């Protein structure tokens with residue numbers, strides 16, 4: 001993972017937000033390469049989900065969200081994670097992510113300062129592996145009490161009181177990093193609240209707004225307008241790509257858990273009897289999608305979420321998980337949410353949200369299947385999947401390592417790099433520039449004339465450019481007249497080269513990068 005994070009920074013994929021000010025935790029900026037990669041992913045998702053389907057339309061909802069929308073959806077009341085704090089370091093943890101640990105617990109009733117100037121009765125405990133680590137446990141406990149005694153007190157000045165030792169099994173009450181006791185878990189709402197308009201009262205409910213925690217709610221709120229304005233009939237979907245915000249307790253694993261991120265969501269509305277079948281159909285569709293953007297099926301784990309872990313309104317949920325270097329983690333959730341969401345908004349708004357089926361003359365609230373994917377998590381999976389270090393041996397038997405991002409061409413930030421073999425050769429430069437101009441309206445290309453051509457290839461390998469086009473002496477017809485007006489195309493993965501006529505280049509490339 002470290003290598004990937006460092007490549008992402010070095011080559012302009014992803015930077016920490018506000019890095020020059022020490023960084024904004026949980027927020028990331030995409031650089032010149034990252035933005036192309038992310039756009040390619042979003043555009044391909046849109047093409048597959050909206051453009052190439054008759055039954056899905058798109059929308060783009062506002063990020064600022066009306067308080068009532070999120071009250072009705074249950075987010076204001078319940079969109080929270082349990083959190084707890086380490087009593088020693090004050091580090092904040094997701095209580096449900098603390099692993100169960102066993103070992104020897106050292107319990108104390110309180111502590112005093114050895115010089116008698118301070119005394120405190122307060123229970124505390126530390127978990128260590130075995131009795132043999134008693135010294136470690138005592139030091140940790142003394143550090144904790146020293147903090148309570150005051151800023152300048154050292155743990156060496158502390159005398160622990162009422163020590164007791166007891167085996168502990170499967171407890172989630174201790175910080176895995178240092179063994180310190182944690183606080184009790186409490187619920188923490190993950191939404192970012194804001195005040196809308198120049199009101200003087202921050203607590204005025206009419207002025208309260210939220211940054212949306214998911215794109216889905218604006219789809220449910222506009223479902224009726226879209227139904228009335230676009231002649232769609234059940235089953236049909238509404239798709240949206242956009243930013244969502246969650247004040248995650250513990251943002252981590254690079255972009256995997258961020259506070260600001262992008263989602264690609266589909267709400268697919270259907271008749272109640274079709275929900276279970278459609279959730280399976282979407283699962284297949286989504287797996288093919290990942291395959292097509294460079295995350296093969298074999299590396300995706302399908303978790304059929306068991307009854308007791310699913311949201312109460314969901315009749316079936318699949319989590320698609322990817323083998324990230326830091327563990328197997330969720331990329332996308334595909335949930336059959338029944339009529340829960342529209343029913344909530346019908347109640348909350350007092351507006352009818354039923355669908356009238358002209359054939360059966362029935363009126364009912366449609367059910368919904370929701371494939372909800374994270375754009376940033378998919379970008380990260382694509383980068384992890386593409387990253388490769390290839391050992392090469394040159395003609396002289398010298399070993400070398402080539403870093404290469406093996407993106408599928410449709411996702412690669414740059415589709416083709418264009419080089420004149422020699423930058424001093426005016427004719428080569430002229431033709432290379434001409435090729436650049438011809439390709440630019442169709443795809444992102446990159447012109448480079450600096451340094452040896454081998455070095456230029458390597459630079460492109462590192463950002464995953466699938467094709468490098470070199471204008472050389474053959475292009476000018478200098479050695480073999482039959483090769484005049486052809487260029488060398490070097491393939492990133494095989495490093496093989498072939499010649500293609502300049503006039504065929506655009507079609508040759510389009511066929512390979514779509």
Ligand code: ATP
Nearest residue numbers: 248256257258261263330331332333372373374377
């Ligand atoms: P998690 O359990 O990892 O917090 P979730 O189950 O709460 O995720 P959903 O509410 O189902 O996530 O959101 C749908 C998708 O949005 C997720 O599968 C993920 O790809 C993306 N997503 C959710 N939270 C984040 C985040 N903090 N950072 C990046 N992507 C996220």
